[in-house]
Amino acid sequence: AGGLAGSEALAASDNADNLPPNVPEWMKAPGDPMGSQLYGTPSPFEKGVIKNIPDNLPQYLSASGRTPLQDLDGIITPNGLFYERHHGGVPTIDPAQHRLMLHGLVDRPLIFTMDDIRRFPSESHIYFLECSGNPNYKKPYGKTASDLVGLLSCAEWTGVSLKVVLQEAGLQPGAKWIVAEGADAAAMTRSIPIEKCLEDAMLAYSQNGERLRPQQGYPLRLLLPGFEGNMSVKWLRRLRVAAEPTYSREETSKYTDLMPNGSVREFTFYMEAKSIITRPSGGQRLSTPGFHEISGIAWSGHGKVKRVDVSVDDGKSWQEAQLQEPVLTRALTRFRLPWQWDGKPAVIQSRATDVTGYVQPTLAELLAVRGDNYYYHNNAIWPWRIAANGEVSNASA
C-alpha cells in the first residue's frame, strides 16, 4: 500500500510461482463468493492504511486520529479513514431518539426528528474539513504528511441548508450568533456568526452517500465549509439563536490564538489556504531515479484554490502545477507536476494560492509574526527532503 519503493525487491524475494510465464494461483481456484462481504472492507494487503494515532496519548476520550494522507489519491476521503477529533468519546445515538431543538431569537421554537430533517430540501457538496490544530508551531514536527496535516479530510456531504431550517423557525431582529451544541459527553458548544449560518452552513446527515459515520456526528452534524473543524458541531442536538456568542470553553480556553505579546486572537474561524505534497512525502522512498510525478492536495477556507506552485530546488524556483478538475469551492484540490528525479538530494515543496490572491506562507514567515505559542491555524508550507537513496523526510523537522 502506497509504498513508492521495494516492489521489485519484494517480488524477487517471493517465489516466482505467480509471475509470468506462470499462471498465478488466484486464477486457478474460485475467489470469495459474491456477497461474502455485505458491507465491503479493504484488501487485507491494505491493512496498514488506517487512521494515524499518536503513540503517546494521555487518554483517548478527548483525542484525535489522522487521515493517512500519504496513502490516498484524489480528493475524496473514504469514510473509514476520515479524521477523528472529539472531546468526550463517540456516542452511540439511536436516530429515532435523536432530536434537534431550535430556539432563542426565533418566532417559533421547534423540535425536529431526523425524519423531519430529511423532509427539508436537500443539497450535496464536496467540502474539506480540517482541525485548526493541524499541526501546532512547535518542534518536533511530524515525519509523514499525516503526522503534519492529517487532521484533514474531504467528503461529499448531503443535508439541508441551515438557512432553510432557520427560515422555518423565523429569525428575530438581533439574531447575530447561533450557538450549536452536540449530544456527546462533552456537549460540545460553539458560537457561529449568523452570516455564516445564512451563507453556506449545512445540517448534514450523509457523507459520501451513506449516513454519517458515528465518528463524524451520526445522525446529524453542523457543517461550516472552510471554518475550523471543531465548529462543525457533531451529534448536533441544539441550535440557539442569540445576540452574542456564548464564550464556551472551546472558543476561549481552546481554539484561540496566543500571540508573542500575550494578546489572544479569538473567533479565528477561517482555515487559510494551504497545500502539501503527499507523494513523494515523508516516510516514502523513491525506488529509482527517473520519472516521478509530484502530487498533493491544496485547499482554502476562503473558496477555490486558484493555483499551486511547486519547487523542486529548495524554493529557488517554482513551477505551476496542474490542478485536477473540477476545482471546487472549499474542497480539496489535487495538484500534480511531472518530475524527473536525477538521483541527487533535493528539497521539494508546494505553495497554494486561493481565489482571494492569498499565498500560503512559509513556517518561518508564520513564526516571525505569530511566534510558536500560537497553536492553531498553522498553514505553513512543508518542504520534503529527498536523500540520494530516495528516502523522503520532513525538511523542517
Added chain:
Amino acid sequence: AGGLAGSEALAASDNADNLPPNVPEWMKAPGDPMGSQLYGTPSPFEKGVIKNIPDNLPQYLSASGRTPLQDLDGIITPNGLFYERHHGGVPTIDPAQHRLMLHGLVDRPLIFTMDDIRRFPSESHIYFLECSGNPNYKKPYGKTASDLVGLLSCAEWTGVSLKVVLQEAGLQPGAKWIVAEGADAAAMTRSIPIEKCLEDAMLAYSQNGERLRPQQGYPLRLLLPGFEGNMSVKWLRRLRVAAEPTYSREETSKYTDLMPNGSVREFTFYMEAKSIITRPSGGQRLSTPGFHEISGIAWSGHGKVKRVDVSVDDGKSWQEAQLQEPVLTRALTRFRLPWQWDGKPAVIQSRATDVTGYVQPTLAELLAVRGDNYYYHNNAIWPWRIAANGEVSNASA
C-alpha cells in the same frame, strides 16, 4: 436508515428518557474512545444498509450484489456499498506479485509491477459504473430502486490514462482493438475498440481515495467511463493490442442483445441516458401529506446529463428538476424537485436527457422496438406509484 416514515411512531413506542426535557443517556457517559475503530464502519443503526442480494441465486461465484440506491444521498457511492458483479469469485491478490503485461501490436511488449503503474502520471475522475443487465426486460420487475437499477455505483477513481501506458509500449499500425484480461478465476476477457482506449480509458488503482476494494478489482482495473461495467475488466493483468476483437464468451454468448427477429446486436458498449427517483421510491412510505422533496440520480454513458424532467401526475405533465452542481461527464448527477403531496394516490417518474439530446425512453417504447428477449441496456423510465397511505411501489410491476 432511509425510511421516510415511522420515526414519530418509533419514538412514541420508546420510553421518553432520551427526549427533551431529559438529557439523553449518551450525553451522561463518555462514548467510545478515539481510535476504537482504526478503520471506521457505519453506525450499528445502519446495519440494514448493505448490498442487496437476490434471495434465490443458484450460486455465488458468478453473481451480483446491488447498491442500496434508495438509502443513499448525493452521487458518491461509499466503497463498502459499491455494487459487485463477478464471474469466478473475488480473488485475493498480493499486489507485490501482481503484474500487468502489455503485448500484441506494440513496439515494446512490457511488464509492469504495481509500483511501475503508480509511477506514471495520474488522474482522478468521478465516473459511474453500471452493469448492462440493470435490469432485464421481463417481469416481475423489482420492488425497490436497488432491485431495479442497483447494479450502478459512482466513485472518484485515480489511475493512469491508458493512452499514456500505450504510448510507453508504442502502438503499431493496425492496432484496432485491445483485449483486456482479468486475473480472476474467470480470466474475464473483453475487447475494447482502440478509440475508447485512446479517449478516456484509465487503469485505476484507487477508488474514493483509497486503493480499490477486492470486489472492484484490487489492485488494478480497467475503467471505461460510460461503457457497460463488464468491460471495465477487474484484477487487470493483461492487455493485448490486436487488429480484431477476440470474440470472447463474454462478448458473444453474453453481453449481446437478442432482437425479436432473432438477430443479435454485438459490441453494444454504451450505457444510454437513464434516471431514477430514489426518494420517495419503492419500499419507502411518505409519513404525512405535505412537503416532500423528490430526489434521484441521472447518468449517461455519452457524457453529461443535460436535464431531468419529473412528472408527478403519471406522465401527463413534466417539470424540470434542479441538477446538483457540479454536473460531471459520465458521473451520476443528483436531481431534485420540491413537491407538495396532497395525500392522494399519485404516480411519479423522472426522465433524463443527455448532452447528445437523447431522451430516456419508457419501458413500453423499449419493448416495442426490442422485445423482452433483449436482456441488456434497459434504460427505461421507472415510475413509482404512491398510495393514499403513502406507501411507494413499482408502478410497472
Added chain:
Amino acid sequence: QEQGPYGIGRSATPAEIAGWNIDIGGDGENLPPGSGSVSHGRMVFDQQCAACHGAKGEGGVGDKLVGGQGTLATTNPVKTVGSYWPYASTLFDYIRRAMPQNAPQSLSNEDVYAVSAYILNMNGLLPADATLHAKRLSRINMPNRNTFVGDPRPDVP
C-alpha cells in the same frame, strides 16, 4: 406564530427548552439559581476531580487548572482558568456540561457552583470563605479578560 414555509417540525415547549438549554452567556446569562461555597467545592474537587486534575489542580490526565498568571507573554505560557480564561461564567458552563469527564451532567447546580468557586479560589480569584452564586460569578473579573482581540488575518504573508 403561524407555521414555517415547509410546516416541518413541532413546537418546542418552554419546559423542553429549559431542560436542554444549559448555555451560560459571558455575562452570566442563564445561570441557574443556587449557590456553592469554596469549602464544599474543595470536597467535590477532591472526590470527583483531583484524580484527573491533580490534588491542587496542577493537572494530570485533565488540564492544569491553576496558576500561570503572568506567563502568557513568555516563551513558556501556562494557560489555565486563572491565567487565560476571559469569563468565569464559562467555568460553570463547562463543568456542568462536560465534567467530571467520566460522568458529565451528573453534578447538581450547587456542586457546580461550589467546585467553580474552589477552582477560582485556588487561582486567587475568590477568597476561601466565599460562596458563589449567579450574580457573584457574573461579576468576577478574570485577569486575562482584556487581552482578547478579534481575527486580523490575513496577517502573513
Added chain:
Amino acid sequence: QEQGPYGIGRSATPAEIAGWNIDIGGDGENLPPGSGSVSHGRMVFDQQCAACHGAKGEGGVGDKLVGGQGTLATTNPVKTVGSYWPYASTLFDYIRRAMPQNAPQSLSNEDVYAVSAYILNMNGLLPADATLHAKRLSRINMPNRNTFVGDPRPDVP
C-alpha cells in the same frame, strides 16, 4: 526498440507472453497444437462438467450447453453454444480459461479440444467419431454466425 517516454516497466519476453496469452481469435488464431476426440471429450465431460451442466449438457448450476437451435426468434429463445455462439473457437478459449469453474486452467489442451469436440457433437455440429484440432475447430460453421449485427443505437425513442 528504444525506451518509452517514461522508461517505466521492463520488456516482456516471448516465453512470458506465450505463458500468459491464452486468447483465441474468432478465426482460431493462437489455438495451440494438440487434438482431442469426441469420445475422450465425453469422458472428460462426465467426470468434470456434468455435475454442473447436466449429464447431457441440459444445464444446472452451470448454463445449458446443448440445444435451442431455431428458437432465437421465438418468445422462448434458448441460447446455447449450439444455438447462439458465433464462433466455435470461443468454446476452446472459454473452457480453457474458466472451466471447470471449481478448477480453471487445470485441463490440458488435449482435454479442452476433446470436451469442446463433445459439446459440439452434442449440438450436432461434429460427428461422433471426430477429432478436433486447431484447423478443424477454426473451420466449424456455427449456425448463428450470421445473425450478429453491430450497434444501431440510439434505436429508441
